[in-house]
Structure formats: C-alpha cells, structure tokens
Amino acid sequence: MxxxxxxxxxxxxxxxxxxxxxIASELYSNGFKIAKADRKDRFKELLEYYNNLTGFGETEPNAIMHHSLEQIGPDCENCGKPYRTPKAKLCANCGDKRKVE
Ligand SMILES: [Zn+2]
Ligand SMILES: [Zn+2]
Structure with missing residues (x-):
C-alpha cells in the first residue's frame, strides 16, 4: 500500500x-456471489480489508477497485504526481514529457 x-x-x-x-478483487467478486444481501453487506469484507490495511474510512466498494498501484504510472519527476496510466507519455498535472525508460 x-x-x-x-x-x-x-x-x-x-x-x-x-x-x-x-485480495481486494477477490473480495469484490465474492460480493456479487452473496445472494439476497444488500449492497452494504455484500462488500463488507472488502471494505473491512481495505480499511484495516490502510486506516482509511472508505465506504464505496467501487472506488477501491481503481485504487491499484498497477493502474497508475510512476511519479512525475517534475511535480511528483503519478502519471495517469502506466503508459502515459505526458504528465496530466504539469504537462512534463515523460522520459522513456
Ligand atoms: Zn480514486
Ligand atoms: Zn508532472
């Protein structure tokens, strides 16, 4: 994390x-398998997992599913914000061109 x-x-x-x-993805897909649970119960395990791990107070299961380090790029050398995607060529924050690795 x-x-x-x-x-x-x-x-x-x-x-x-x-x-x-x-692990989070698995808990998320498990949530869909629980019959007749309301949405809050469905993703309780996922939210607990994430919140125990991070100390954060997330309440939206869908938000967790895009909070993956693999889905974003490395930090921009100029401004320190991460690139939007692993393959982004321009920094969305400062417009700095990414050095090709
Ligand atoms: Zn987000
Ligand atoms: Zn930048």
Whole structure:
C-alpha cells in the first residue's frame, strides 16, 4: 500500500499493491456471489480489508477497485504526481514529457 494521488478522486488516497489488490478483487467478486444481501453487506469484507490495511474510512466498494498501484504510472519527476496510466507519455498535472525508460 502506498499513498498516491488519484486522478479520479482528485485526492491522495491509499493505493494497493499487486498482492493486496488481488485480495481486494477477490473480495469484490465474492460480493456479487452473496445472494439476497444488500449492497452494504455484500462488500463488507472488502471494505473491512481495505480499511484495516490502510486506516482509511472508505465506504464505496467501487472506488477501491481503481485504487491499484498497477493502474497508475510512476511519479512525475517534475511535480511528483503519478502519471495517469502506466503508459502515459505526458504528465496530466504539469504537462512534463515523460522520459522513456
Ligand atoms: Zn480514486
Ligand atoms: Zn508532472
């Protein structure tokens, strides 16, 4: 888990690493398998997992599903905000061109 700026939420938020996100994805898909549960109960385990891990108070299960470090790029060398996607060529914040690795 790392705190990163999220372009969709427009705030810094705990993002899950590969292993953590794999667990979250599983809890999320488990949520759909529970019959006759209301939405809050359905994703209770996912929210608990995320909130215990991050100390955050997330209430929206769908938000967790885009808080994955694998879905964003590395930090911009100029402004420190992460690139929007792993393949982005321009920084969405400062317009800095990304150096090709
Ligand atoms: Zn977000
Ligand atoms: Zn930048």
């Amino acid at each position: 790392e705190i990163k700026y999220c372009w969709r939420c427009k705030m810094e938020i705990p993002m899950l690493d590969k292993e953590e996100f794999a």
